[in-house]
Amino acid sequence: MNPVQNKKTRFIDIGLKDYQQAWDYQASLFEQILATKTANRDLPADAQQATDNYLVFCEHPHVFTLGKSGHEENLIIPKEELADVQATYYRVNRGGDITYHGPGQIVGYPVIDLENFFTDIHRYMRFMEEAVIQTLREYKIEAGRSPGQTGVWLDPDDAHRARKICALGVRTSRWVAMHGFAFNVNPDLRYFGYIVPCGIQDKAVTSLEKELGRKVDLEEVKQILKEKIRVQFDMEWL
Structure with a gap:
């Protein structure tokens, strides 16, 4: 664990944001946290800096993203027709297969140092799922x-109704996490017809x-x- 454990987290809502711009933004936060951890290596424990944590919410214009373990054939629409549906396509370095992001969907990018909370990717994924499950229960x-x-x-x-x-989808490096979740609130569900969502053929x-x-x-x-999310991770908002 970090000598200086920091559960303070900055929440940032960047609104409707182009996927590449949002990618660059979260990557800059990710690299900043990694840089702090690198600098701490050469310092005694009492001189080390706490690493920052961020929870970024946004929406994206229509975009399909394919994870590093994904299969491009799960993009059903031909790439040359993407412009016809005002959509873009990116290969990204998260886990998972293909997914869709668009207006009306909450995309969350928790860029956090898990050493400030717990070092367990499985637990991290379950906590994020639980936050969404608890949100749905409110409705x-x-x-x-x-x-x-x-x-x-x-x-x-x-199996018939699931x-x-x-x-x-998440990527971690030295326990720093990026990417996150896409929660369908009011999106245009027709766009999921252009892909095999998450590579799963038989689920709606x-x-x-x-x-x-x-x-x-x-x-x-x-x-x-x-x-x-704050409750699940015992975060403190800045």
């Missing part, structure tokens, strides 16, 4: 996990809007989700 929707598959699901135990409402995708039958206040959901 009287019971969600859970699907064995062997990351993310948050509705009716995960029913549907995914939140995808997760849903949204809070679809389940409730009405548009949901995105800002309201953000505030609930932000608090659920």
